[in-house]
């Protein structure tokens with residue numbers, strides 16, 4: 147399998163960490179979405195990452211859909227999400243809040259870099275409000291959970307998604323993630339980042355140049 151995308155993307159990173167934790171071997175093509183979009187296009191006309199190319203050439207897109215396939219591949223006993231019912235829905239919701247937060251944080255980076263001196267005030271304020279509100283909700287929920295991970299003793303896709311997104315927000319928009327204001331999330335991120343898979347799969351943020 148070939149995983150396309152750089153590890154400064156919280157979406158690429160969550161997929162790569164899951165593959166690492168599942169023990170799935172893959173080749174990594176760290177193509178940049180802006181600088182090397184033409185290399186991505188044959189696999190994904192959206193030129194977006196992550197894109198996962200399976201051994202038979204089929205290309206999967208969207209981190210959630212990619213993980214859905216990988217979960218099926220490794221089987222329900224190993225999958226980092228419940229098979230069905232409310233536990234599955236709760237995990238998917240935390241993942242959606244985290245990746246939605248990630249979407250807004252990535253959008254803010256593009257706004258800053260690509261629109262340079264003329265960012266849309268309405269859009270920036272909206273994204274910042276959405277990021278702040280999601281952080282508050284996640285902080286409140288995480289603070290109410292005593293277990294090492296969001297859904298118990300074992301790491302899940304929700305834990306990975308939250309940690310990857312917190313890392314991205316902290317690097318891209320340090321003003322928006324004040325660790326003192328979100329102690330439960332800070333502790334959550336620290337626990338995940340201390341794991342070997344997180345330490346191995348990381349890359350400092352390289353925003354597009356906008357030129």
Ligand SMILES: N[C@@H](CCC(=O)N[C@@H](CS)C(=O)NCC(=O)O)C(=O)O
Nearest residue numbers: 155157179194195196208209210252
């Ligand atoms: N919903 C997507 C988001 C992926 C995403 O936003 N990827 C960014 C990199 S962090 C990207 O491909 N940006 C280029 C573009 O959107 O044109 C997922 O979960 O995979």
